[in-house]
Amino acid sequence: MSGIPGVTLRGMEALPVEVEVEITGGLFAISIVGMPDVAIRESRERVKAALRSLGLNLKGKIAVNLAPADVPKEGALLDLPIALGMIKATGALKECPKALYMGELALDGRLRRVRGAVPAAFLARKMGIPLYIPSANAEEVALVQGVEAYCADNLAELVMMLRGEEPSRPLPPAYVPDLPASAETDFADIKGQIQAKRAAEIAAAGHHNLLLVGSPGSGKTMIAKAMAGILPPLTDDELVETMMIRSTLGMETKAGRERPFRTVHFTASTVSICGGGNDLRPGEVSLAHRGVLFLDEYTEFRRDLTESLRAPIEDGEIHVSRATGSVTYPSRVLLVLAANPCACGYLGDPVTPCKCSATEIERYKRKLSGPIMDRIDLQIAVPRLTPQELLRIDENGKPPETSAVIRERVVRARKIQLERWQEYGLTCNAEIPEKLVKKCLTLDDDTRSYLATMASKINLSGRGLSRVLKVARTIADLLGEESIQKKHVAEALMYRQINER
Numbered sequence: 001m002s003g004i005p006g007v008t009l010r011g012m013e014a015l016p017v018e019v020e021v022e023i024t025g026g027l028f029a030i031s032i033v034g035m036p037d038v039a040i041r042e043s044r045e046r047v048k049a050a051l052r053s054l055g056l057n058l059k060g061k062i063a064v065n066l067a068p069a070d071v072p073k074e075g076a077l078l079d080l081p082i083a084l085g086m087i088k089a090t091g092a093l094k095e096c097p098k099a100l101y102m103g104e105l106a107l108d109g110r111l112r113r114v115r116g117a118v119p120a121a122f123l124a125r126k127m128g129i130p131l132y133i134p135s136a137n138a139e140e141v142a143l144v145q146g147v148e149a150y151c152a153d154n155l156a157e158l159v160m161m162l163r164g165e166e167p168s169r170p171l172p173p174a175y176v177p178d179l180p181a182s183a184e185t186d187f188a189d190i191k192g193q194i195q196a197k198r199a200a201e202i203a204a205a206g207h208h209n210l211l212l213v214g215s216p217g218s219g220k221t222m223i224a225k226a227m228a229g230i231l232p233p234l235t236d237d238e239l240v241e242t243m244m245i246r247s248t249l250g251m252e253t254k255a256g257r258e259r260p261f262r263t264v265h266f267t268a269s270t271v272s273i274c275g276g277g278n279d280l281r282p283g284e285v286s287l288a289h290r291g292v293l294f295l296d297e298y299t300e301f302r303r304d305l306t307e308s309l310r311a312p313i314e315d316g317e318i319h320v321s322r323a324t325g326s327v328t329y330p331s332r333v334l335l336v337l338a339a340n341p342c343a344c345g346y347l348g349d350p351v352t353p354c355k356c357s358a359t360e361i362e363r364y365k366r367k368l369s370g371p372i373m374d375r376i377d378l379q380i381a382v383p384r385l386t387p388q389e390l391l392r393i394d395e396n397g398k399p400p401e402t403s404a405v406i407r408e409r410v411v412r413a414r415k416i417q418l419e420r421w422q423e424y425g426l427t428c429n430a431e432i433p434e435k436l437v438k439k440c441l442t443l444d445d446d447t448r449s450y451l452a453t454m455a456s457k458i459n460l461s462g463r464g465l466s467r468v469l470k471v472a473r474t475i476a477d478l479l480g481e482e483s484i485q486k487k488h489v490a491e492a493l494m495y496r497q498i499n500e501r
């Protein structure tokens with residue numbers, strides 16, 4: 001009796017499992033021990049039927065042991081090693097090459113797509129052994145560098161490969177196109193709002209958190225959504241990070257470098273946003289990792305929810321725990337918030353008067369300055385345009401820039417940041433830790449005294465000051481300029497107008 005290596009998942013991590021099968025005489029029965037979950041216990045039926053499809057009828061008392069015994073095993077990904085263990089125990093397969101095997105079996109022996117194939121590929125690479133997976137997982141695993149992996153459509157094909165009757169089928173080569181995401185809206189379709197569009201461009205370039213405040217119909221939601229089309233492409237490392245998370249959830253992973261863009265509604269649960277549940281799944285804040293997490297109607301979100309986002313936004317990772325254990329997921333998101341300026345929505349509107357009382361406005365302001373507001377780098381008002389203004393833009397202005405043109409600038413600016421921060425393992429200006437802000441974001445005397453004056457004028461906190469410096473750095477990068485100048489700082493200060501006043 002010797003084991004077949006399989007895999008179980010704990011969060012984003014794949015753990016090795018050894019599947020041992022013993023067949024003894026007696027009445028037919030299959031028992032599985034070693035902390036299997038419900039899906040694995042059901043695997044008895046799937047495996048039995050799949051083996052019958054190979055013409056293999058099981059007889060006798062079959063004991064399946066999953067080792068190590070103290071690790072909870074979950075999911076149907078152990079179907080394949082269990083089936084192989086049984087085939088080997090019957091003598092129909094003499095040798096089973098030392099490799100990791102994962103796959104769910106259909107009753108007819110087909111291999112079904114499983115979640116966790118990307119983490120499993122990393123485990124196989126670490127263990128220095130090949131990985132056998134369902135063909136449906138081939139595309140995502142092919143993106144992992146340096147892993148020896150093979151795929152099969154069904155159990156019969158795989159058994160023939162293992163017997164050496166057929167060559168092992170390598171994965172198709174990975175191809176990752178570098179295309180922008182298709183956004184619902186192009187920036188060229190948004191009239192006016194030059195300042196807000198500029199803020200969105202800076203946010204995309206430096207991965208800075210952004211707050212858009214405007215009346216209903218001002219276009220703030222459109223601007224937020226259009227950001228999907230100007231984000232820079234994922235780097236190789238970032239691509240793998242985002243794939244790990246998607247693979248953990250079993251989500252279809254298309255090979256693309258477009259950044260995630262996740263919109264969250266205020267009715268969403270804490271678990272769906274932050275992660276958790278019985279199987280410790282990642283939440284939206286992790287699915288948006290390296291991309292945008294968009295909270296529309298921010299002031300409608302429950303305070304405990306925004307409170308729970310505070311740490312993951314600041315730390316770039318989130319700890320999800322339950323009685324069964326705890327896991328850590330990455331959560332380096334670009335947070336975009338959109339909100340009305342007041343409860344009725346029309347404070348400061350050029351046409352519709354605001355109906356709120358002074359107390360109501362005060363109360364609303366407190367909501368707006370909630371727990372994550374000091375994590376916001378750019379705040380911008382998105383005023384609703386009057387019909388006259390809309391017309392004027394059509395008559396006089398240059399045609400508005402398309403998302404494609406804006407994205408080119410963003411990509412260039414991000415490339416500068418990647419090169420600058422590479423030695424520190426960082427990718428963009430928003431990630432710079434405090435000690436590097438002091439060391440690397442230096443100003444000339446004139447600019448420094450200007451910033452000091454302005455900071456005390458608008459009552460900027462130490463944290464706020466760092467944020468201004470990081471945004472100023474991104475503004476300089478968008479212009480391809482080496483040093484942070486007064487004009488960059490002045491523009492960065494403009495984007496702190498809402499809460500500091």
Ligand SMILES: [Zn+2]
Nearest residue numbers: 342344354356
């Ligand atoms: Zn109002």
